[in-house]
Amino acid sequence: MIEAHELTKRYGDRKVVDRLSFVVRPGEVTGFLGPNGAGKSTTMRMIVGLDAPTSGSVTVNGRPYARHPAPLHEIGVLLDAKSVHPGRSAHSHLMALAHTHGIARSRVDEVIEVAGLTKVAGKRVGAFSLGMGQRLGIAAALLGDPEIVMLDEPVNGLDPEGVLWVRNLLRSLADEGRAVMLSSHLMSEMALIADHLVIIGRGRLLADTSLSNFTRQAGGGGVKVVTDQATRLRTLLAAPGVTISSPSDEELTVTGREAREIGTVAARHGVPVYELAPQAVSLEAAFMDLTHDAVEYQSAPVGAGRKAA
Amino acid sequence: MSTTLTAGPAVGTTGRKVTGRGVLRSEWVKFWSLRSSWITLVASVAALLVFGSVASFTYSSDGGAALNGPPGAGAGGPGDAVSLALAGSTFAALGVGVLGVLMSAGEYGTGMVRSTFAAVPGRLPVLWAKATVIGPLAAIVAMAGVLAAFLTGTVGLDGETIALSLGDDGVPRSLVGAAVYLGLVAVLGVALGSLVRSTAAGIASLVGILFILPGLGSLLPGSLHDSISPYLPSNAGSSIFALQEASGSLSPAAGLAVFAGWVALAGAGAAVRLKKTDV
Ligand SMILES: Nc1ncnc2c1ncn2[C@@H]1O[C@H](COP(=O)(O)OP(=O)(O)OP(=O)(O)O)[C@@H](O)[C@H]1O
Numbered sequence: 001m002i003e004a005h006e007l008t009k010r011y012g013d014r015k016v017v018d019r020l021s022f023v024v025r026p027g028e029v030t031g032f033l034g035p036n037g038a039g040k041s042t043t044m045r046m047i048v049g050l051d052a053p054t055s056g057s058v059t060v061n062g063r064p065y066a067r068h069p070a071p072l073h074e075i076g077v078l079l080d081a082k083s084v085h086p087g088r089s090a091h092s093h094l095m096a097l098a099h100t101h102g103i104a105r106s107r108v109d110e111v112i113e114v115a116g117l118t119k120v121a122g123k124r125v126g127a128f129s130l131g132m133g134q135r136l137g138i139a140a141a142l143l144g145d146p147e148i149v150m151l152d153e154p155v156n157g158l159d160p161e162g163v164l165w166v167r168n169l170l171r172s173l174a175d176e177g178r179a180v181m182l183s184s185h186l187m188s189e190m191a192l193i194a195d196h197l198v199i200i201g202r203g204r205l206l207a208d209t210s211l212s213n214f215t216r217q218a219g220g221g222g223v224k225v226v227t228d229q230a231t232r233l234r235t236l237l238a239a240p241g242v243t244i245s246s247p248s249d250e251e252l253t254v255t256g257r258e259a260r261e262i263g264t265v266a267a268r269h270g271v272p273v274y275e276l277a278p279q280a281v282s283l284e285a286a287f288m289d290l291t292h293d294a295v296e297y298q299s300a301p302v303g304a305g306r307k308a309a
Numbered sequence: 310m311s312t313t314l315t316a317g318p319a320v321g322t323t324g325r326k327v328t329g330r331g332v333l334r335s336e337w338v339k340f341w342s343l344r345s346s347w348i349t350l351v352a353s354v355a356a357l358l359v360f361g362s363v364a365s366f367t368y369s370s371d372g373g374a375a376l377n378g379p380p381g382a383g384a385g386g387p388g389d390a391v392s393l394a395l396a397g398s399t400f401a402a403l404g405v406g407v408l409g410v411l412m413s414a415g416e417y418g419t420g421m422v423r424s425t426f427a428a429v430p431g432r433l434p435v436l437w438a439k440a441t442v443i444g445p446l447a448a449i450v451a452m453a454g455v456l457a458a459f460l461t462g463t464v465g466l467d468g469e470t471i472a473l474s475l476g477d478d479g480v481p482r483s484l485v486g487a488a489v490y491l492g493l494v495a496v497l498g499v500a501l502g503s504l505v506r507s508t509a510a511g512i513a514s515l516v517g518i519l520f521i522l523p524g525l526g527s528l529l530p531g532s533l534h535d536s537i538s539p540y541l542p543s544n545a546g547s548s549i550f551a552l553q554e555a556s557g558s559l560s561p562a563a564g565l566a567v568f569a570g571w572v573a574l575a576g577a578g579a580a581v582r583l584k585k586t587d588v
């Protein structure tokens with residue numbers, strides 16, 4: 001369990017993390033979300049004592065990280081930046097970490113295998129691809145067989161097989177009763193992995209809720225209908241409490257009516273329907289909606305930069 | 310690929326904790342698993358051997374030494390077999406000092422430091438362990454280097470008046486002193502690297518302290534210079550292995566104490582910074 005209490009970090013006169021309180025519980029995957037620069041990585045560094053909080057506190061399994069006699073058994077971490085010497089082999093890197101805790105070589109070999117690095121374990125890490133580097137970082141996080149696993153953007157750079165591997169790995173870790181915390185900007189992936197969400201923007205807590213609650217509260221996404229008689233179907237479906245928008249000539253987004261009803265109406269009037277899909281509001285949409293005001297590094301609309309060029 | 314991790318603690322991971330011994334083993338593995346460590350260590354020994362023997366072989370009593378090695382090598386000039394044999398000590402000091410800097414500052418450059426201090430959140434054991442690994446190692450390797458240089462040099466100086474043998478008065482002490490000095494320089498490198506957290510700045514400060522500070526010291530007015538100069542790190546360090554105590558410099562024991570004091574000071578500074586600031 002990770003418990004943050006009013007955690008605050010100031011760099012110069014900027015509050016990067018601002019009175020942040022949240023809990024990461026065992027048996028769950030907690031997604032840690034926020035726009036670029038929101039303070040996720042900084043928070044994670046504070047959790048493992050690399051950065052000292054300006055004020056507030058955070059504990060790992062009930063104690064500040066540095067007070068644990070064997071921290072790698074409490075929490076395993078993958079931090080966002082590369083944290084490995086490129087001149088060392090993966091095996092030596094893990095062995096060096098293992099020695100600090102008296103962890104056996106057999107465990108090093110085990111995590112190397114779990115991470116799928118057996119073939120390259122003797123190679124210089126500097127020659128690793130981005131994905132292999134991530135796998136090594138995850139292997140290091142698992143080294144102490146920790147009760148908590150905390151990963152900063154673990155699927156960054158992983159191939160589809162690797163993404164699936166991380167997803168299954170985190171699921172099984174949570175199912176074993178461990179606490180899992182991960183940050184990612186891949187909302188579709190997060191929607192598949194996370195049970196719980198902690199969302200921050202500009203260092204402040206924006207939401208701390210279950211994934212299902214979050215998307216539900218963000219409102220239904222309506223039903224997408226594709227037909228070549230859009231105008232006609234639109235009139236047929238019109239009713240009080242029903243709103244219909246038309247993103248394109250052949251497409252309608254209907255809110256206030258179930259997909260089933262829409263299908264029935266269309267069939268009764270002989271309107272051909274090519275697609276009929278309830279739109280669960282995506283985590284992405286809900287996230288963007290929530291964090292819109294907290295985005296620091298707003299992209300210019302496409303094309304806006306061309307004028308200058 | 311298997312995704313299940315054994316439920317419950319895996320073999321060999323229970324009941325452990327971070328120990329000084331463990332951190333030491335970790336630093337040992339870190340040191341030997343980098344090619345740069347080997348290269349720098351070998352280069353330092355080679356400098357000792359090559360400069361030492363070349364200086365001895367090219368020595369001729371009438372013209373003095375044709376090659377005295379780099380400036381600042383040895384104390385008291387190439388007037389005796391020991392200082393000829395130690396002609397490479399300046400380069401060796403640079404080598405082992407850089408090795409020390411690489412050990413500590415190198416981790417900041419690569420980001421390894423985050424892995425290191427996440428595993429050892431107390432941080433200071435890492436600093437002590439690095440010093441414990443590199444200090445004795447540099448001293449032992451340097452011992453082999455100066456011994457080889459001296460023995461080779463004996464052949465070159467055969468028949469010269471300044472020739473000395475291992476059994477002569479002060480010779481073993483001088484050679485051991487040089488090795489101890491180089492061991493301390495390596496520890497100084499670790500401390501400086503940890504203090505400034507950048508390889509380039511670490512090497513620069515090492516060079517500054519060992520090779521530039523004495524030059525600056527000579528700019529001081531005479532009397533002040535005479536009283537301060539012997540205590541500067543490099544001058545105190547040279548006193549450790551000087552065969553004859555030059556006038557105005559420290560005795561070997563005092564030199565050792567003063568130089569060790571400088572190293573300890575740098576180490577204390579590194580320790581404070583390590584404890585106080587974010588990684
Ligand atoms: N050591 C530091 N000194 C000064 N500012 C820092 C430092 N570390 C981070 N920051 C600033 O703090 C802010 C938060 O950074 P952080 O890396 O925690 O964000 P993040 O949520 O992880 O972002 P991203 O999604 O891009 O990874 C950024 O504006 C960053 O520039």
Ligand SMILES: [Mg+2]
Binds near residue numbers: 041042080152
């Ligand atoms: Mg980040």
